Amino acid sequence: xxxxxxxxxxQLVAALKPISDVGGNIIAVIHQREQxxxxxxxxxxxxxxxxxxxxEKLVVLLKEQGVHIQRIGEQRLLYKRTVILIGHLMHTDxxxxxDQIDSTGFAEVSELAMSMPAVKDRSSSRLTIKSVTKExxxxxxxxxxxxxxxxxxxxxxxxxxxx
Amino acid sequence: xxxxxxxxxxxxxxVAEMITKKDLGLTITGLxxxxxxxxxPNGLDIPALLTHKKKNGHCGDPDISTLDIIKxxxxxxxxxxxxxxxxxGEPAIGYIKTALARKKHVVTSNKGPIALANKxxxxxxxxxxxxxxxxxxxxxxxxxxxxxxxxxAGNEILALYGVLNGTCNYILTRMAAEGLTYEQALMxxxxxxxxxxxxxxxxxGIDAAIKLVILANTIWGNGVTLKDVDCxxxxxxxxxxxxxxxxxxxxxxxxxxxxxxKHILRVSPRIIEKNHPLVFxxxxxxxxxxxxxxxxxxxxxxxxxxxxxxxxxxxxxxxIKDRYDGRA
Numbered sequence: 001x002x003x004x005x006x007x008x009x010x011q012l013v014a015a016l017k018p019i020s021d022v023g024g025n026i027i028a029v030i031h032q033r034e035q036x037x038x039x040x041x042x043x044x045x046x047x048x049x050x051x052x053x054x055x056e057k058l059v060v061l062l063k064e065q066g067v068h069i070q071r072i073g074e075q076r077l078l079y080k081r082t083v084i085l086i087g088h089l090m091h092t093d094x095x096x097x098x099d100q101i102d103s104t105g106f107a108e109v110s111e112l113a114m115s116m117p118a119v120k121d122r123s124s125s126r127l128t129i130k131s132v133t134k135e136x137x138x139x140x141x142x143x144x145x146x147x148x149x150x151x152x153x154x155x156x157x158x159x160x161x162x163x
Numbered sequence: 164x165x166x167x168x169x170x171x172x173x174x175x176x177x178v179a180e181m182i183t184k185k186d187l188g189l190t191i192t193g194l195x196x197x198x199x200x201x202x203x204p205n206g207l208d209i210p211a212l213l214t215h216k217k218k219n220g221h222c223g224d225p226d227i228s229t230l231d232i233i234k235x236x237x238x239x240x241x242x243x244x245x246x247x248x249x250x251x252g253e254p255a256i257g258y259i260k261t262a263l264a265r266k267k268h269v270v271t272s273n274k275g276p277i278a279l280a281n282k283x284x285x286x287x288x289x290x291x292x293x294x295x296x297x298x299x300x301x302x303x304x305x306x307x308x309x310x311x312x313x314x315x316a317g318n319e320i321l322a323l324y325g326v327l328n329g330t331c332n333y334i335l336t337r338m339a340a341e342g343l344t345y346e347q348a349l350m351x352x353x354x355x356x357x358x359x360x361x362x363x364x365x366x367x368g369i370d371a372a373i374k375l376v377i378l379a380n381t382i383w384g385n386g387v388t389l390k391d392v393d394c395x396x397x398x399x400x401x402x403x404x405x406x407x408x409x410x411x412x413x414x415x416x417x418x419x420x421x422x423x424x425k426h427i428l429r430v431s432p433r434i435i436e437k438n439h440p441l442v443f444x445x446x447x448x449x450x451x452x453x454x455x456x457x458x459x460x461x462x463x464x465x466x467x468x469x470x471x472x473x474x475x476x477x478x479x480x481x482x483i484k485d486r487y488d489g490r491a
Contacts, residue, residue, distance in 0.1 A: 086399060157431070
Protein backbone atom coordinates (compact mmCIF):
# COMPACT_ATOMS: atom_id res chain seq x y z
CA UNK A 1 0.00 0.00 0.00
CA UNK A 2 1.08 3.57 -0.63
CA UNK A 3 0.75 5.96 2.26
CA UNK A 4 1.05 9.69 2.68
CA UNK A 5 1.95 11.01 6.11
CA UNK A 6 3.25 14.12 7.87
CA UNK A 7 7.01 14.54 7.47
CA UNK A 8 7.78 14.86 11.15
CA UNK A 9 9.76 12.72 13.61
CA UNK A 10 8.02 9.57 14.82
CA GLN A 11 5.38 9.56 12.08
CA LEU A 12 6.73 6.53 10.21
CA VAL A 13 6.91 4.44 13.36
CA ALA A 14 3.39 5.52 14.28
CA ALA A 15 2.19 4.36 10.87
CA LEU A 16 3.94 1.00 11.12
CA LYS A 17 2.69 0.10 14.57
CA PRO A 18 -0.94 -0.64 13.54
CA ILE A 19 0.38 -3.22 11.08
CA SER A 20 1.80 -5.38 13.83
CA ASP A 21 -1.26 -4.61 15.97
CA VAL A 22 -3.48 -6.42 13.45
CA GLY A 23 -1.06 -9.32 13.14
CA GLY A 24 0.55 -8.21 9.88
CA ASN A 25 4.08 -8.89 8.70
CA ILE A 26 6.05 -6.07 7.04
CA ILE A 27 8.05 -7.29 4.07
CA ALA A 28 9.44 -4.00 2.75
CA VAL A 29 9.23 -0.27 3.42
CA ILE A 30 10.06 1.99 0.49
CA HIS A 31 10.56 5.57 1.43
CA GLN A 32 11.06 8.18 -1.30
CA ARG A 33 11.88 11.81 -0.76
CA GLU A 34 13.12 12.92 -4.16
CA GLN A 35 9.86 14.50 -5.35
CA UNK A 36 10.26 17.18 -2.73
CA UNK A 37 7.20 17.31 -0.62
CA UNK A 38 5.93 20.85 -0.72
CA UNK A 39 3.01 20.07 1.62
CA UNK A 40 5.34 18.85 4.37
CA UNK A 41 4.17 15.28 3.78
CA UNK A 42 6.03 12.08 3.08
CA UNK A 43 5.14 9.25 0.66
CA UNK A 44 5.88 5.73 1.84
CA UNK A 45 5.18 2.40 0.16
CA UNK A 46 4.78 -0.60 2.39
CA UNK A 47 4.66 -4.24 1.30
CA UNK A 48 3.06 -6.43 3.92
CA UNK A 49 1.37 -9.72 4.64
CA UNK A 50 -1.90 -9.64 6.51
CA UNK A 51 -4.10 -12.43 7.85
CA UNK A 52 -7.36 -12.65 5.96
CA UNK A 53 -10.00 -10.07 6.85
CA UNK A 54 -7.70 -7.71 8.77
CA UNK A 55 -7.23 -5.10 6.07
CA GLU A 56 -10.31 -3.06 6.99
CA LYS A 57 -9.21 -2.83 10.58
CA LEU A 58 -5.75 -1.69 9.49
CA VAL A 59 -7.26 1.04 7.31
CA VAL A 60 -9.25 2.37 10.28
CA LEU A 61 -6.20 2.33 12.56
CA LEU A 62 -4.03 4.12 10.01
CA LYS A 63 -6.64 6.83 9.54
CA GLU A 64 -6.71 7.34 13.29
CA GLN A 65 -2.97 7.99 13.10
CA GLY A 66 -3.61 10.75 10.56
CA VAL A 67 -2.13 8.72 7.76
CA HIS A 68 -3.67 9.13 4.34
CA ILE A 69 -3.83 5.98 2.26
CA GLN A 70 -3.20 6.79 -1.37
CA ARG A 71 -3.48 3.32 -2.81
CA ILE A 72 -3.92 -0.28 -1.72
CA GLY A 73 -2.46 -2.90 -4.03
CA GLU A 74 -3.93 -6.31 -4.64
CA GLN A 75 -4.24 -8.89 -1.95
CA ARG A 76 -2.33 -12.06 -2.66
CA LEU A 77 -1.73 -15.59 -1.46
CA LEU A 78 -2.25 -15.40 2.25
CA TYR A 79 -3.53 -18.89 2.89
CA LYS A 80 -0.90 -21.55 3.41
CA ARG A 81 -1.17 -25.34 3.61
CA THR A 82 1.49 -28.02 3.61
CA VAL A 83 0.86 -31.45 2.12
CA ILE A 84 3.03 -34.49 1.51
CA LEU A 85 2.97 -36.59 -1.63
CA ILE A 86 4.37 -40.12 -1.78
CA GLY A 87 4.83 -42.22 -4.88
CA HIS A 88 6.66 -42.29 -8.18
CA LEU A 89 6.75 -38.52 -8.30
CA MET A 90 9.31 -38.03 -11.07
CA HIS A 91 7.91 -40.77 -13.32
CA THR A 92 4.50 -39.18 -13.00
CA ASP A 93 5.86 -35.74 -13.97
CA UNK A 94 6.17 -33.73 -10.79
CA UNK A 95 6.38 -30.46 -12.68
CA UNK A 96 3.01 -31.22 -14.25
CA UNK A 97 1.61 -31.96 -10.77
CA UNK A 98 2.88 -28.59 -9.53
CA ASP A 99 1.70 -26.86 -12.68
CA GLN A 100 -1.86 -28.11 -12.18
CA ILE A 101 -1.94 -25.95 -9.04
CA ASP A 102 0.08 -23.02 -10.37
CA SER A 103 -1.99 -22.74 -13.55
CA THR A 104 -5.18 -22.08 -11.59
CA GLY A 105 -4.16 -18.49 -11.03
CA PHE A 106 -5.61 -18.57 -7.51
CA ALA A 107 -3.12 -20.88 -5.82
CA GLU A 108 0.51 -21.77 -6.22
CA VAL A 109 3.14 -24.14 -4.92
CA SER A 110 5.53 -21.87 -3.06
CA GLU A 111 7.91 -24.45 -1.67
CA LEU A 112 8.91 -27.99 -2.49
CA ALA A 113 11.10 -30.30 -0.44
CA MET A 114 11.91 -33.69 -1.75
CA SER A 115 13.56 -36.89 -0.74
CA MET A 116 14.46 -39.52 -3.31
CA PRO A 117 15.84 -42.87 -2.22
CA ALA A 118 16.83 -45.51 -4.82
CA VAL A 119 15.56 -44.91 -8.33
CA LYS A 120 12.89 -47.62 -8.20
CA ASP A 121 11.64 -46.69 -4.74
CA ARG A 122 8.80 -44.33 -4.13
CA SER A 123 9.88 -40.80 -3.30
CA SER A 124 8.33 -38.37 -0.85
CA SER A 125 7.88 -34.65 -1.18
CA ARG A 126 6.48 -31.83 0.88
CA LEU A 127 4.61 -29.09 -0.95
CA THR A 128 3.61 -25.77 0.50
CA ILE A 129 0.65 -24.28 -1.29
CA LYS A 130 -0.46 -20.67 -0.99
CA SER A 131 -3.76 -19.16 -1.99
CA VAL A 132 -5.73 -15.97 -1.47
CA THR A 133 -8.74 -17.44 0.32
CA LYS A 134 -9.75 -20.57 2.15
CA GLU A 135 -12.13 -21.46 -0.68
CA UNK A 136 -9.28 -21.23 -3.18
CA UNK A 137 -7.23 -23.50 -0.96
CA UNK A 138 -10.06 -26.04 -0.85
CA UNK A 139 -10.24 -25.89 -4.65
CA UNK A 140 -6.46 -26.34 -4.94
CA UNK A 141 -6.53 -29.35 -2.62
CA UNK A 142 -9.41 -30.83 -4.61
CA UNK A 143 -7.26 -30.57 -7.75
CA UNK A 144 -4.36 -32.20 -5.95
CA UNK A 145 -6.61 -35.02 -4.73
CA UNK A 146 -7.76 -35.69 -8.28
CA UNK A 147 -4.22 -35.56 -9.71
CA UNK A 148 -2.93 -37.85 -6.95
CA UNK A 149 -5.60 -40.37 -7.71
CA UNK A 150 -4.85 -40.27 -11.44
CA UNK A 151 -1.13 -40.70 -10.83
CA UNK A 152 -1.50 -43.25 -8.00
CA UNK A 153 0.19 -40.95 -5.51
CA UNK A 154 -0.56 -40.97 -1.80
CA UNK A 155 -1.60 -37.48 -0.72
CA UNK A 156 -1.29 -36.64 2.96
CA UNK A 157 -3.29 -33.58 3.90
CA UNK A 158 -2.97 -31.55 7.07
CA UNK A 159 -5.54 -32.05 9.80
CA UNK A 160 -7.49 -28.86 10.01
CA UNK A 161 -10.18 -28.65 12.61
CA UNK A 162 -13.22 -26.64 11.97
CA UNK A 163 -15.66 -25.78 14.73
CA UNK B 164 -27.74 -58.88 38.38
CA UNK B 165 -27.21 -62.15 36.54
CA UNK B 166 -24.84 -62.24 33.59
CA UNK B 167 -24.42 -64.71 30.74
CA UNK B 168 -20.96 -64.35 29.21
CA UNK B 169 -20.48 -65.52 25.62
CA UNK B 170 -16.89 -65.72 24.39
CA UNK B 171 -13.83 -66.51 26.44
CA UNK B 172 -11.01 -64.89 24.52
CA UNK B 173 -8.87 -62.17 25.99
CA UNK B 174 -11.80 -59.80 26.60
CA UNK B 175 -14.15 -62.49 27.95
CA UNK B 176 -11.51 -63.69 30.37
CA UNK B 177 -10.92 -60.13 31.55
CA VAL B 178 -14.64 -59.65 32.19
CA ALA B 179 -14.96 -63.00 34.02
CA GLU B 180 -11.94 -62.31 36.21
CA MET B 181 -12.95 -58.76 37.13
CA ILE B 182 -16.54 -59.73 37.96
CA THR B 183 -15.19 -62.53 40.17
CA LYS B 184 -12.54 -60.39 41.82
CA LYS B 185 -14.59 -57.25 42.45
CA ASP B 186 -17.72 -57.04 44.53
CA LEU B 187 -19.94 -55.38 41.91
CA GLY B 188 -23.24 -57.13 42.50
CA LEU B 189 -22.83 -59.09 39.27
CA THR B 190 -23.14 -62.87 39.13
CA ILE B 191 -22.18 -65.00 36.14
CA THR B 192 -24.89 -67.63 35.63
CA GLY B 193 -24.02 -68.66 32.07
CA LEU B 194 -20.68 -69.04 30.34
CA UNK B 195 -19.78 -70.21 26.85
CA UNK B 196 -16.67 -70.48 24.73
CA UNK B 197 -16.57 -71.68 21.14
CA UNK B 198 -16.63 -75.36 22.15
CA UNK B 199 -18.72 -75.64 25.30
CA UNK B 200 -21.01 -74.05 27.82
CA UNK B 201 -21.96 -74.02 31.50
CA UNK B 202 -24.94 -72.62 33.38
CA UNK B 203 -26.14 -72.37 36.96
CA PRO B 204 -28.88 -69.98 38.10
CA ASN B 205 -27.14 -69.59 41.46
CA GLY B 206 -23.85 -68.51 39.92
CA LEU B 207 -21.00 -70.44 38.35
CA ASP B 208 -17.64 -71.20 39.95
CA ILE B 209 -15.68 -69.00 37.54
CA PRO B 210 -12.12 -69.71 38.76
CA ALA B 211 -12.78 -73.46 38.46
CA LEU B 212 -14.18 -73.07 34.93
CA LEU B 213 -11.26 -70.89 33.81
CA THR B 214 -8.80 -73.42 35.21
CA HIS B 215 -10.71 -76.18 33.43
CA LYS B 216 -10.44 -74.24 30.17
CA LYS B 217 -6.72 -73.75 30.60
CA LYS B 218 -6.23 -77.47 31.14
CA ASN B 219 -8.71 -78.92 28.65
CA GLY B 220 -9.16 -76.18 26.06
CA HIS B 221 -12.83 -75.65 26.85
CA CYS B 222 -14.64 -74.27 29.88
CA GLY B 223 -17.74 -76.42 30.26
CA ASP B 224 -19.92 -79.14 28.84
CA PRO B 225 -19.25 -79.73 25.12
CA ASP B 226 -22.92 -80.68 24.70
CA ILE B 227 -24.03 -77.16 25.73
CA SER B 228 -23.70 -74.67 22.88
CA THR B 229 -23.46 -70.90 22.94
CA LEU B 230 -27.01 -70.67 21.64
CA ASP B 231 -28.20 -73.02 24.42
CA ILE B 232 -26.80 -70.59 26.98
CA ILE B 233 -28.42 -67.58 25.30
CA LYS B 234 -31.78 -69.34 24.98
CA UNK B 235 -31.97 -71.28 28.24
CA UNK B 236 -29.73 -69.82 30.92
CA UNK B 237 -31.22 -67.70 33.69
CA UNK B 238 -29.71 -64.20 33.24
CA UNK B 239 -30.60 -60.49 33.05
CA UNK B 240 -27.85 -59.30 30.72
CA UNK B 241 -25.92 -61.02 27.96
CA UNK B 242 -22.26 -60.07 27.56
CA UNK B 243 -21.43 -60.87 23.95
CA UNK B 244 -17.66 -60.84 23.34
CA UNK B 245 -17.25 -63.42 20.58
CA UNK B 246 -14.80 -62.77 17.71
CA UNK B 247 -15.76 -60.03 15.25
CA UNK B 248 -16.84 -60.75 11.73
CA UNK B 249 -16.80 -57.36 10.08
CA UNK B 250 -18.40 -58.57 6.85
CA UNK B 251 -21.45 -60.49 8.03
CA GLY B 252 -21.55 -59.66 11.74
CA GLU B 253 -22.54 -63.28 12.33
CA PRO B 254 -23.00 -65.31 14.39
CA ALA B 255 -22.99 -62.42 16.88
CA ILE B 256 -25.99 -60.61 15.32
CA GLY B 257 -28.01 -63.80 15.76
CA TYR B 258 -26.86 -64.15 19.38
CA ILE B 259 -27.79 -60.56 20.18
CA LYS B 260 -31.22 -60.83 18.54
CA THR B 261 -31.97 -64.03 20.40
CA ALA B 262 -31.18 -62.41 23.75
CA LEU B 263 -33.11 -59.21 22.93
CA ALA B 264 -36.13 -61.31 21.89
CA ARG B 265 -35.99 -62.90 25.37
CA LYS B 266 -36.09 -59.33 26.77
CA LYS B 267 -32.52 -59.59 28.04
CA HIS B 268 -30.15 -56.64 28.07
CA VAL B 269 -27.13 -56.97 25.81
CA VAL B 270 -23.61 -55.58 26.27
CA THR B 271 -21.14 -56.24 23.48
CA SER B 272 -17.58 -55.43 22.44
CA ASN B 273 -18.29 -56.81 18.99
CA LYS B 274 -17.86 -54.22 16.25
CA GLY B 275 -19.40 -56.28 13.43
CA PRO B 276 -23.02 -56.32 14.62
CA ILE B 277 -23.00 -52.70 15.79
CA ALA B 278 -21.46 -51.39 12.57
CA LEU B 279 -23.75 -53.47 10.35
CA ALA B 280 -27.04 -53.66 12.20
CA ASN B 281 -27.02 -50.84 14.75
CA LYS B 282 -30.41 -49.41 13.81
CA UNK B 283 -32.20 -52.74 13.68
CA UNK B 284 -30.70 -53.97 16.95
CA UNK B 285 -31.38 -50.72 18.77
CA UNK B 286 -35.00 -50.74 17.57
CA UNK B 287 -35.36 -54.32 18.74
CA UNK B 288 -33.95 -53.47 22.17
CA UNK B 289 -36.32 -50.50 22.47
CA UNK B 290 -39.30 -52.62 21.47
CA UNK B 291 -38.44 -55.18 24.12
CA UNK B 292 -37.79 -52.59 26.80
CA UNK B 293 -34.15 -53.58 27.33
CA UNK B 294 -30.77 -51.96 26.82
CA UNK B 295 -28.23 -52.58 24.08
CA UNK B 296 -24.88 -51.09 25.02
CA UNK B 297 -21.56 -51.23 23.19
CA UNK B 298 -19.08 -48.91 24.90
CA UNK B 299 -16.28 -51.44 24.32
CA UNK B 300 -16.62 -51.43 20.53
CA UNK B 301 -14.86 -48.08 20.13
CA UNK B 302 -11.56 -47.03 21.69
CA UNK B 303 -11.41 -49.75 24.36
CA UNK B 304 -11.42 -48.35 27.86
CA UNK B 305 -12.26 -44.76 26.85
CA UNK B 306 -15.84 -44.04 27.99
CA UNK B 307 -16.80 -42.32 24.74
CA UNK B 308 -20.40 -43.59 24.62
CA UNK B 309 -21.07 -42.60 28.24
CA UNK B 310 -19.50 -39.20 27.55
CA UNK B 311 -21.71 -38.64 24.52
CA UNK B 312 -24.84 -39.92 26.20
CA UNK B 313 -24.51 -38.29 29.61
CA UNK B 314 -21.62 -35.88 30.02
CA UNK B 315 -22.30 -34.11 26.73
CA ALA B 316 -26.08 -34.59 26.78
CA GLY B 317 -27.78 -31.65 25.08
CA ASN B 318 -24.71 -30.72 23.08
CA GLU B 319 -24.76 -30.79 19.33
CA ILE B 320 -21.75 -32.76 18.12
CA LEU B 321 -20.34 -30.80 15.18
CA ALA B 322 -17.34 -32.95 14.34
CA LEU B 323 -15.17 -35.71 15.66
CA TYR B 324 -11.54 -36.60 15.11
CA GLY B 325 -9.92 -39.69 16.48
CA VAL B 326 -6.91 -41.92 16.69
CA LEU B 327 -8.87 -45.17 16.81
CA ASN B 328 -6.27 -47.78 15.96
CA GLY B 329 -3.43 -48.40 18.39
CA THR B 330 -1.50 -50.62 15.98
CA CYS B 331 -1.22 -47.83 13.41
CA ASN B 332 -0.33 -45.28 16.04
CA TYR B 333 2.44 -47.53 17.32
CA ILE B 334 3.84 -48.09 13.82
CA LEU B 335 3.80 -44.35 13.03
CA THR B 336 5.39 -43.53 16.37
CA ARG B 337 8.25 -45.93 15.67
CA MET B 338 8.72 -44.77 12.08
CA ALA B 339 8.99 -41.17 13.28
CA ALA B 340 11.20 -41.86 16.30
CA GLU B 341 13.67 -44.31 14.76
CA GLY B 342 13.37 -43.70 11.04
CA LEU B 343 12.17 -47.29 10.59
CA THR B 344 10.51 -48.33 7.34
CA TYR B 345 6.85 -49.29 7.49
CA GLU B 346 7.81 -52.97 7.14
CA GLN B 347 10.32 -52.79 10.02
CA ALA B 348 7.89 -50.99 12.31
CA LEU B 349 5.15 -53.50 11.50
CA MET B 350 7.47 -56.39 12.30
CA UNK B 351 8.30 -54.78 15.61
CA UNK B 352 4.60 -54.23 16.36
CA UNK B 353 4.02 -57.94 15.73
CA UNK B 354 6.83 -58.94 18.07
CA UNK B 355 5.34 -56.72 20.75
CA UNK B 356 1.94 -58.36 20.23
CA UNK B 357 0.38 -55.11 18.98
CA UNK B 358 -0.31 -56.35 15.46
CA UNK B 359 -2.14 -59.42 14.19
CA UNK B 360 -0.52 -61.98 11.92
CA UNK B 361 -2.70 -60.50 9.17
CA UNK B 362 -2.54 -56.78 9.87
CA UNK B 363 -4.67 -55.77 6.86
CA UNK B 364 -7.66 -54.56 8.89
CA UNK B 365 -5.51 -52.35 11.04
CA UNK B 366 -3.00 -50.87 8.59
CA UNK B 367 -5.49 -50.28 5.77
CA GLY B 368 -7.58 -48.19 8.14
CA ILE B 369 -10.57 -50.56 8.03
CA ASP B 370 -10.68 -51.12 11.78
CA ALA B 371 -10.67 -47.37 12.39
CA ALA B 372 -13.31 -46.92 9.69
CA ILE B 373 -15.62 -49.47 11.35
CA LYS B 374 -15.32 -47.58 14.64
CA LEU B 375 -16.01 -44.32 12.83
CA VAL B 376 -19.19 -45.85 11.38
CA ILE B 377 -20.30 -46.92 14.85
CA LEU B 378 -19.66 -43.44 16.25
CA ALA B 379 -21.39 -41.66 13.36
CA ASN B 380 -24.48 -43.84 13.68
CA THR B 381 -24.56 -43.42 17.43
CA ILE B 382 -24.16 -39.64 17.34
CA TRP B 383 -26.06 -38.65 14.21
CA GLY B 384 -28.11 -41.76 13.41
CA ASN B 385 -27.22 -41.11 9.77
CA GLY B 386 -27.19 -44.75 8.67
CA VAL B 387 -23.69 -44.60 7.17
CA THR B 388 -21.86 -47.85 6.43
CA LEU B 389 -18.27 -48.88 5.87
CA LYS B 390 -18.69 -48.19 2.13
CA ASP B 391 -19.35 -44.51 2.88
CA VAL B 392 -15.96 -44.05 4.55
CA ASP B 393 -13.19 -42.58 2.41
CA CYS B 394 -10.45 -44.85 3.72
CA UNK B 395 -6.66 -44.69 3.24
CA UNK B 396 -4.23 -46.74 5.30
CA UNK B 397 -0.67 -46.24 6.46
CA UNK B 398 0.96 -49.10 4.57
CA UNK B 399 2.36 -46.86 1.82
CA UNK B 400 3.98 -44.30 4.10
CA UNK B 401 7.73 -43.75 3.91
CA UNK B 402 10.19 -42.75 6.65
CA UNK B 403 11.07 -39.79 4.38
CA UNK B 404 7.50 -38.54 4.55
CA UNK B 405 7.63 -38.60 8.35
CA UNK B 406 10.94 -36.74 8.23
CA UNK B 407 9.49 -34.10 5.89
CA UNK B 408 6.64 -33.59 8.36
CA UNK B 409 9.09 -33.49 11.26
CA UNK B 410 11.05 -30.68 9.55
CA UNK B 411 7.94 -28.52 9.89
CA UNK B 412 7.33 -29.39 13.56
CA UNK B 413 4.68 -31.90 12.55
CA UNK B 414 4.23 -35.64 12.33
CA UNK B 415 1.82 -38.04 10.60
CA UNK B 416 -1.03 -39.86 12.30
CA UNK B 417 -3.92 -41.99 11.07
CA UNK B 418 -6.94 -39.83 11.79
CA UNK B 419 -10.59 -40.85 11.62
CA UNK B 420 -12.70 -37.80 10.91
CA UNK B 421 -16.42 -37.11 10.67
CA UNK B 422 -17.90 -33.71 9.86
CA UNK B 423 -21.50 -34.23 8.71
CA UNK B 424 -22.07 -30.62 7.64
CA LYS B 425 -19.18 -30.94 5.18
CA HIS B 426 -20.11 -34.52 4.25
CA ILE B 427 -16.70 -35.69 5.43
CA LEU B 428 -16.35 -39.25 6.68
CA ARG B 429 -12.83 -40.45 6.28
CA VAL B 430 -9.86 -42.29 7.68
CA SER B 431 -6.50 -41.12 6.35
CA PRO B 432 -2.92 -40.40 7.33
CA ARG B 433 -2.66 -36.69 8.11
CA ILE B 434 -0.01 -34.10 8.76
CA ILE B 435 -0.55 -32.91 12.30
CA GLU B 436 1.36 -30.56 14.59
CA LYS B 437 3.38 -32.40 17.21
CA ASN B 438 1.84 -30.43 20.07
CA HIS B 439 -1.70 -31.36 18.97
CA PRO B 440 -3.66 -33.30 21.63
CA LEU B 441 -4.15 -36.19 19.18
CA VAL B 442 -0.39 -36.74 18.93
CA PHE B 443 0.98 -39.20 21.48
CA UNK B 444 3.27 -42.19 21.37
CA UNK B 445 2.43 -45.87 21.40
CA UNK B 446 -0.81 -47.81 21.25
CA UNK B 447 -3.17 -45.37 22.96
CA UNK B 448 -6.42 -44.20 21.40
CA UNK B 449 -7.93 -40.72 21.53
CA UNK B 450 -10.97 -38.81 20.39
CA UNK B 451 -11.64 -35.11 20.02
CA UNK B 452 -15.26 -34.01 19.88
CA UNK B 453 -16.27 -30.57 18.71
CA UNK B 454 -19.56 -29.52 20.21
CA UNK B 455 -21.67 -26.37 20.23
CA UNK B 456 -21.64 -25.82 24.01
CA UNK B 457 -18.65 -27.66 25.46
CA UNK B 458 -16.51 -26.77 22.39
CA UNK B 459 -13.55 -29.19 22.14
CA UNK B 460 -13.22 -32.23 24.38
CA UNK B 461 -10.42 -34.75 23.99
CA UNK B 462 -10.37 -38.17 25.63
CA UNK B 463 -7.21 -40.27 25.64
CA UNK B 464 -6.78 -43.80 26.94
CA UNK B 465 -6.11 -47.42 26.26
CA UNK B 466 -7.77 -48.69 23.14
CA UNK B 467 -7.33 -52.40 23.73
CA UNK B 468 -6.36 -55.00 26.30
CA UNK B 469 -8.16 -57.63 28.31
CA UNK B 470 -8.89 -55.77 31.55
CA UNK B 471 -9.09 -52.37 29.81
CA UNK B 472 -11.88 -53.59 27.55
CA UNK B 473 -13.51 -55.33 30.53
CA UNK B 474 -13.65 -51.88 32.14
CA UNK B 475 -15.91 -50.63 29.34
CA UNK B 476 -18.13 -53.72 29.49
CA UNK B 477 -18.49 -53.57 33.26
CA UNK B 478 -19.30 -49.85 33.00
CA UNK B 479 -22.17 -50.75 30.67
CA UNK B 480 -23.36 -53.56 32.96
CA UNK B 481 -23.40 -51.36 36.05
CA UNK B 482 -25.21 -48.63 34.13
CA ILE B 483 -27.90 -51.17 33.23
CA LYS B 484 -27.99 -52.43 36.81
CA ASP B 485 -28.58 -48.91 38.14
CA ARG B 486 -31.04 -47.91 35.50
CA TYR B 487 -33.17 -51.07 35.50
CA ASP B 488 -32.63 -51.96 39.14
CA GLY B 489 -36.33 -52.51 39.86
CA ARG B 490 -36.61 -55.42 37.51
CA ALA B 491 -33.08 -56.75 37.28
